[in-house]
Amino acid sequence: MNIFERFMEIDRRWIFLAIGIAVIIPFFFPLGLPVVVTEPVQNLYDALDEIPPNGQPLLLAIDYAPATLPELEPMSLALLRHAFSNDVNVAVLTLHPAGYGLAERAMNQVAEEMGQVYGEDYCFLGFQPGISAVILGMGVNIRNVFPEDAYGTPLSEIPILDGVRNYDDIPLLISLAGWSAAEAWVYYAHQPYGQDVGAGVTAVMATDFYPYLDTGQLVGLLGGMRGAAEYEGLIDHHDAGVRGMDSQSVIHILIIILIVLGNIAYFGARRKKREQERNAA
């Protein structure tokens, strides 16, 4: 077995080890690399920035499950911080059953950090099953779908929802999802009711959403941890998104090095094999 063949047969546990080290080291020795803000992120920031303070609420759909939490939770924290710092009221809900606890955790964390009062600055509508039926139903009347908040208080008794009937009274809706929920908001809230929708999705899903950006069906988009890092830069509050970008930088470089090495080994082994065949003939 020549060196190229040996390289091609490398035990994948060495690759796993290299990836593990590449992820961990930047957490202890941050590179502090600057993150350039892209247009879709800037557009979402601007859309939220234009919401008048202490008026109609931002509707934040925290539709992610624990699997995509590391990429999407930094987005929800950054968006909540931005909204609360502008005195924008926020109504949080989720379309994912496992999103309930995660939405509540993110909302409470930022509300506590920024001294927000439940009912006067934010509220939590909780979870309702049935994605399309829920979104379409909210277009008629939010109270039909969520007669009370997650803690049993009728919506009519929540001050920030006073006068809020349907999407006509919601200036912006943002869905953070690692599955098709963000698309469902575009299909069933933007198309029939004209609701302005923004989205935050995982990096692998971001490519699917570019057509909606181009057509204006999405006002802005946060793609993966990079999107969260860009948003954290815009609100000047560096957190998990910016921290994670150092690891992601190193990982991307490492994967590219592995691809190049894999190709060198492949072509080297192939050339050797051809030489041996020629010699044998």
Next chain:
Amino acid sequence: MRREIPLAITFLVGMFMLVDFFVPHHAVSSAAAEMKQWGTIVIAASILLGVGNLIRVHYKKISRKQEGWGYSIVTMSVMAIMLFFGGPWGTIQEGSAFNWMFLNVQVPLQSTMFSLLAFFIASAAYRAFRLRSVESSMLLISAIIVMLGRVPLGQLLTRGLPEQATLPWLTEMIMAYPNMAAFRGILMGAALGVMAMGLRVILGIERSYLGGDK
């Protein structure tokens, strides 16, 4: 009648929702709004049906000791534990046992499973990403540009070059043109498929959702 009644309900409800989309009359839209509310209630009830079905499937597997029946015991036990703590003591109160188990068991487990992808992607990229043809070369070059252009370290590599030669600019071009064109085609194809399938269901041609062989 076991098939005719569901088919008739599907036809009537499906047609009515189509009428609602095209007829903006108050009588139609208020009836449709009522029906959408029924939809939410029916879907909520289907969760109970799902739990019942889960119990039935795993009970059968355990009682017959089919392959992997040990995992079924784990599934049933965990469901019983969550139901036990969630029922009487509630699921939403901060500090409740249910909430604690969700945040400290399910969240880290699911996050870990998803994070493992990074290791397998790296290993797969090393073994499978080869410059074998023109198409694979184009894919590989695009992938490298996007991977570098989407991280700060990659941005630093082309800092100082004209904007059109920087990795972030090239990345945005790849995402906004070839990627978007391809996805738009896929989306339109999928949308046409959904429309065709919807019509087949409403007209009773597609009956697989009723279950059974016929």
